[in-house]
Amino acid sequence: MRWFEIALVALTLFTGAVWLLDKLYLAKRRAARAGLLEPTEPIVVDYAKAFFPVLAVVLCLRSFVAEPFRIPSGSMIPTLLIGDFILVNKFAYGLRLPITNQKFIGTGEPKRGDVVVFRPPQHPDEDWIKRVIGLPGDTIAYRNDTVYVNGEPLQYRMVGRYVGNGQETDESGARLLTEQLPGRPHPVLERDDRPYFVQGEGQWTVPAGNYFVMGDNRDNSEDSRFWGFLPEADLRGKAFLIWMSWDRSAGGVNFDRIGSRIP
Template sequence: MRWFEIALVVLTLSSGIIWLLDRLFLARRRAERAGLLEPKEPVLVDYAKAFFPVLAVVLCLRSFVAEPFRIPSSSMMPTLLIGDFILVNKFAYGLRLPINNRKFLDLGEPARGDVVVFHPPQHPEQDWIKRVVGLPGDTVAYRDDTVYLNGQPLRYDPRGRYVGRGRGADASGAKLLTEQLPGRPHPVLERDDLPYFIQGEGEWTVPAGHYFVMGDNRDNSEDSRFWGFLPEADLRGKAFLIWMHWDGSAGGVDFDRIGSRIP
């Protein structure tokens, strides 16, 4: 989505500059040359005046209020499915400039359990989504399919076996559990038919200004267990709503998911 953001900024600035130059200088010159005749407005100016307000509103909404994203992978199943279209709150953790993502107004920090969109350190041009498990200063461990938070194991309530469909059908048969993360219980998937070594076991202490993030699909998520901590500067916003779901291999639109809040 970085290319779209760059294009939107460039088009907004270009149309705004053309509109401003015309208002301050060019329109007056055309009127002087035309005399008593109605001056003809150049096509470029006409387009700039028509599109600048629309582009400016879209840029402001997308940069500072809410931005849409599409879920391309299964790492957050069962919370988020492939084909979910979500909205991300862009001011929950502070206002940031478009393109460079630099914060210029601090409004808050991620809470434990928040589902966040971010630029991963190893792929800064991409947008990823995971759940915040560890806050700065926390010690997080992952052993035997269990998260330990500051030395205490989280409780897992079994909910049977997961039944996937469409592009997520390969997750069928995984254990569906409710992970009792303090303040934010949420569903997770665990596979008992995969090799032990891919689980990403270990123990980590989260440094200041960073977060430990994990996918809810614990055996199919490239997260902090493998690439380290998420810097606060790489945050994009907080995911809060599914506004559309489309999976052509599962019949297209799933109306039951539209309007669902993200736990």
């Protein structure tokens, strides 16, 4: 969606420039030429004056308040499903300029367990979503389907077997557990029928200014276990609400998920 952001900024700047130029110079010039007649506004000016306020409001809301995203993959199942449309709080971790994502006002830092949207270092034009597991200075380990935070293993409670619908059908049969991340218990999936090497076992110490992120679908997530740490500069915001859920293969709109908060 970066192309949309670039187009929105470009259109806002263009219509704003036309509106300002007309207000300061062109309108007076037209009035002088028209004399006693009613001056006629060029169609470009007319459209600019109509669309600039709308574009400016949309740009400000999208850049500094909340931005919609669509979940394209299953790395966060069962928390987020393919086809979920979510809202992301854009001021949770600081106000950032559109396009460049440069932070100019700090408002907070990610907490352990937050579900964050970011642009991964290896795919800077894509928006990904994962859960923050490790904060700067933490030592994170993953062994035998267990996450360790600073040497302490997290506790897990078996809920049952996951039953997926539509695009999540392939995940049916996975173990559905509640991971007791301190202060942020949340569901995760674990598979017994996938190659052991894909689980991404190891131990990592999170450097300053970085975070360790993982998908809740532990055996089907390309995350920090494989590509490294998430720099703070690549954060886009904190996911907090599902505002729509659509999966044609599962029957269309899933009304039960609309309005659900993201744990």
